[in-house]
Every structure is written in C-alpha cells, then in structure tokens.
Amino acid sequence: MHMQRPLTGFRVLDLTVALAGPYGSLLLGGLGAEVIRIESPAGGDIARTNPPFVGDHGVHFGAADPGDVSLTILNRARNKKSVTLDLKSDRGRAILLELAKHCDVVIENMSEGATDRLGVSYKDLSAVNPAIVYASIKAFGEPSIYPDTKGMDVIVQALSGIMDVTGFSDGPPTRFGLPIADLLAPLYACNGIMAALLQRGRTGKGQHVEVSMLDCLASLVAEEHFDVFSDAGYPTRSGNFHDRLVPFGVYPTSDGYVAIVAFSPEWMRGLFETVGRPDILEDPRYATRGPRMKHASTLNEVIAGWTGKHSTEEVVGQLVARKVPCGPVRSALDVLRDPRLRERGAVVDLEHPRLGRVGTGMGLPIRFSDAAAAFDQPADDLGGSNQKILGELLGMEAEEIAALKNLGVI
Structure with missing residues (x-):
C-alpha cells in the first residue's frame, strides 16, 4: 500500500537561494509538500554554478559544458519544481502574486530589503492570501543587527561564538566542519512553519515566521555555561x-x-x-x-x-x-558507505535523470510509523516545470507561456 506523506496537499512557494533556504524547502518537499521553486531566468540559483559538475564526460571540477549540472543542485533541488520568473518585472511579480493565492507556505532567504524592493514581502503576499505562512531565514534578522556585514556561514559562525568554543585551548578558534549555520537555521524555520500551520488550522489565519542564523547558533552556544566556566578559569575551547x-x-589508538x-x-x-x-x-x-x-x-x-x-x-x-x-572515530567516507545508514535512508544515492547514479546525497532522517518521507524526485532542470505550473495551476495557454519566455519574464 502506498503510504501518504505528512505534508501531502500543502503547496510551498520557494524563493530561496544557496543553502539555508533551499535546505528548508528540501525538507518540506521530502515530507510531501509540493514545492514550486522560483528561479531567475538569467541562470537560476547561484548554486547551479557550484563545482563539481556531472555530464556526459562524468564528474569533473572544470568549467561546465552545456548539459552539465552541478552536484550541489542535484542534492539540494530534489523534490522541487523549478519555475523561472523575473521578479524584477511587473508581469513576473504579478504571476508570483497569482501563485501565492494557491500556496500554503512561502519560504525565502533573500538579502535584507530585497522582498520589499521586489514587492514580494509578507505584507504583499498576505494581502492576496491572508492564510499564507511566510517564513524568512536571515543571517542577522531583519532589520539586521549587523547591517554592514554579509551573512555568510563562516561569518555567522565567527560572530556566534561557536568558533571560540571549537578547537583546542592552545590553538585558534576553529570553523565547524560543516556549514552549521546554513543547515541549522532551516531546521528551526521548518519547526516554525509547522507550528504556524497548526495554528492556522485553529484560526484560519497565516503569519510571518522569522529565523536568524545568528540567533540559532547563539542559542546553542548558550546551552553550555561558558560564562560560569570562564569565571572559574576553564578555557572555552576544550578540544x-x-x-x-x-x-x-x-x-x-595505535591505528586511529x-x-x-x-x-x-x-x-x-x-x-x-x-x-x-x-x-x-x-x-x-x-x-x-x-x-x-x-x-x-x-x-x-x-x-x-x-x-x-x-x-x-x-x-x-x-x-x-x-x-x-x-x-x-570514523572517516566521512566510512559513513557515506555504511550500508546500515543507507538502509535507513540517512545517506542515499544521488541520481541524475539521464545519467543515473552520480554520487551520494543527503537523506531525510525522519521515520514515521504511518507515513512515508524521502528525497526521491530528481532535481528539475532550470524552468523545467514552467509549462506544468503556469499551465495547469494558473490556467495559462501555451501561447501566453511562449510569449512570456520571449519577453524574458520566464
């Protein structure tokens, strides 16, 4: 029997780029939500240019050939439908507002002020759909508490104190080995989205959910009593x-x-x-x-x-x-090859629709007794779902869609 997914029937409008936002929408897609990812017609998510690439000549770190695709996108863009839309154009913005009428959730991680400039803020989208749950992931909140600082993961780590508590006492502050701020913030965002959807079920009203990457890491640093330990003479870094x-x-040990x-x-x-x-x-x-x-x-x-x-x-x-x-202490490769973790779905094969298996990808480490969840739909090509979403959901004719493409709107 086919098991239903927990978020089946919910539709997500995805305005994210890079990692923090896309990981959040990836989780929602794996849990069953229909994710409509909006990308720029000029080239899409910047992660599409991340090496390594894979194509007819295999996996490589050189310049991408036509037809090559980034492994990053194959990993992060699964279970999503790519729609290209120029949000800087009046027509593109109008189409987005139409899409918002049909969606339950919006998730975005644009730079500060961008949603207001584009006319796609919570205020704009809730005006056409008061039930929308609109989630924002920002580096330092909005307005930013560090307005002149770029919100890159390593910078957030540096400001959060997590680097100060990582490493050895006689060594330098150390970057966490994964982009922990980018990966942690969307987990909190998804928690906030689920809670807002539950509240909407009682009130019928949506709301704005905000998550700051810095807040998330700082709250974890506060889990340990570093202030007390420091006063007692203990170093913050304990290796x-x-x-x-x-x-x-x-x-x-003698061998590890x-x-x-x-x-x-x-x-x-x-x-x-x-x-x-x-x-x-x-x-x-x-x-x-x-x-x-x-x-x-x-x-x-x-x-x-x-x-x-x-x-x-x-x-x-x-x-x-x-x-x-x-x-x-196992190596990363040991973990990626562990058959038990693969059986549980924590680590999965990364598939290309045409080339087959091309590497290893993130799994969805949540198991349900009466539901299914997995990242099992391959990443869409840029704009690969334009016809389906604009035609079937918004009812546009093929000629209108073609005209929008010619104008550069999609």
Missing part, C-alpha cells in the same frame, strides 16, 4: 574533551581514534579496571565529578596511555564487553 563530564573525549564516555560510577569502574588502574577509583581527586574536573588532564593522560597501545578494534571490543560507552 576533544569535555572536562565537566570527564572521562569524556576522543583518545588516540576512539570516543569514550565514562562519567558514571559504573562506567568509570569498567574503564579503569580495563585500563589496569583500579586504584584511581579510590582516589578522592577522582571520586566525584566536581573535583574530577580539576584533574581531567591527568585522567585523560592515563586513558590515552592505554588506548595508544591498542588498536581501535581492541579498545572498542574490551570496553563494550565492560558496557563502557565508546565508538570508533
């Missing part, structure tokens, strides 16, 4: 260790690294009996978590001295036998 929960960290967590009394006993240092358990410096923090480096040296003499497999095997939480 591979978490002294408040010591033993807690990443330790070298292993993560170990052993802050509870049972786990501590299992760890240090395995290490061959049961005497540590009777030492008052390590008996409770408070005093243990002050001597974390000593404990970590003892653990690393033992793990370094054994292979990762040996360390994990011995600690698992003692029910001590641990796991090998």
Whole structure:
C-alpha cells in the first residue's frame, strides 16, 4: 500500500537561494509538500554554478559544458519544481502574486530589503492570501543587527561564538566542519512553519515566521555555561574533551581514534579496571565529578596511555564487553558507505535523470510509523516545470507561456 506523506496537499512557494533556504524547502518537499521553486531566468540559483559538475564526460571540477549540472543542485533541488520568473518585472511579480493565492507556505532567504524592493514581502503576499505562512531565514534578522556585514556561514559562525568554543585551548578558534549555520537555521524555520500551520488550522489565519542564523547558533552556544566556566578559569575551547563530564573525549589508538564516555560510577569502574588502574577509583581527586574536573588532564593522560597501545578494534571490543560507552572515530567516507545508514535512508544515492547514479546525497532522517518521507524526485532542470505550473495551476495557454519566455519574464 502506498503510504501518504505528512505534508501531502500543502503547496510551498520557494524563493530561496544557496543553502539555508533551499535546505528548508528540501525538507518540506521530502515530507510531501509540493514545492514550486522560483528561479531567475538569467541562470537560476547561484548554486547551479557550484563545482563539481556531472555530464556526459562524468564528474569533473572544470568549467561546465552545456548539459552539465552541478552536484550541489542535484542534492539540494530534489523534490522541487523549478519555475523561472523575473521578479524584477511587473508581469513576473504579478504571476508570483497569482501563485501565492494557491500556496500554503512561502519560504525565502533573500538579502535584507530585497522582498520589499521586489514587492514580494509578507505584507504583499498576505494581502492576496491572508492564510499564507511566510517564513524568512536571515543571517542577522531583519532589520539586521549587523547591517554592514554579509551573512555568510563562516561569518555567522565567527560572530556566534561557536568558533571560540571549537578547537583546542592552545590553538585558534576553529570553523565547524560543516556549514552549521546554513543547515541549522532551516531546521528551526521548518519547526516554525509547522507550528504556524497548526495554528492556522485553529484560526484560519497565516503569519510571518522569522529565523536568524545568528540567533540559532547563539542559542546553542548558550546551552553550555561558558560564562560560569570562564569565571572559574576553564578555557572555552576544550578540544576533544569535555572536562565537566570527564572521562569524556576522543583518545588516540595505535591505528586511529576512539570516543569514550565514562562519567558514571559504573562506567568509570569498567574503564579503569580495563585500563589496569583500579586504584584511581579510590582516589578522592577522582571520586566525584566536581573535583574530577580539576584533574581531567591527568585522567585523560592515563586513558590515552592505554588506548595508544591498542588498536581501535581492541579498545572498542574490551570496553563494550565492560558496557563502557565508546565508538570508533570514523572517516566521512566510512559513513557515506555504511550500508546500515543507507538502509535507513540517512545517506542515499544521488541520481541524475539521464545519467543515473552520480554520487551520494543527503537523506531525510525522519521515520514515521504511518507515513512515508524521502528525497526521491530528481532535481528539475532550470524552468523545467514552467509549462506544468503556469499551465495547469494558473490556467495559462501555451501561447501566453511562449510569449512570456520571449519577453524574458520566464
């Protein structure tokens, strides 16, 4: 039996570019919403020019040939219908307002002031559809609290404090290994969209949902009590260790690294009996978590001295036998190739409609007992759904659509 998707019947008007916005609309599409993505006729989303490209000559990092497509777009634009529309033209804006009448959600991450200049702000679209839920993802809010600063992910990371708490205490602030601001903000935006849709179900009225990338990261930094730790003399950057929960960290082995967590009394006993240092358990410096923090480096040296003499497999095997939480530090390639993660849909094959499998893509890591969800529709070519959306949804004749193309409106 074909299982319905949770957002089947909802239609999303997607005015996003790059990553933060498109990841949000990707999630909505995977959950079953019909996503109509608006792109510029002049070339579409800037991500369409991101290397590597794939085409008849395979995957490459050179200049794109006609017919080549960016792997970025193949990843981020699945489950979306691409419609080209020049929003700077009066006709293009009028068409967008018509589309908004048929949509439940709008999601955008344009630069500050752009929606007002184009006439596609929440005020403009809610005037034609009061039930619309309009979600905005901005770097620093709107109006921006840093109006002269470009909202790029690494800049947001720098301003958020997350770089200050990432890395080793004797090293520099470190960029998070993924564009975490770009990926986290759309998760909050989707939460806001779902909540607004639920409220609309009670009131019949839409609303504006706003998410700031900086707010999202700053709220996570505030999860730890860095102000208190700093006053007590603890560094904000603790590298591979978490002294408040010591033993807690990443330790070298003879052939790699292993993560170990052993802050509870049972786990501590299992760890240090395995290490061959049961005497540590009777030492008052390590008996409770408070005093243990002050001597974390000593404990970590003892653990690393033992793990370094054994292979990762040996360390994990011995600690698992003692029910001590641990796991090998895997490479990114190990994860992408893990058959169990592929079976669960966290990692999927990235498909090109003509060329077949071309790489690995993001999966949708949400599972339902009575619904389906997946990124299973390949990315549309630029303007690939013009005829379908403008013709079937707005009722335009083929001649009118052709005329709009000739005028550069689509």
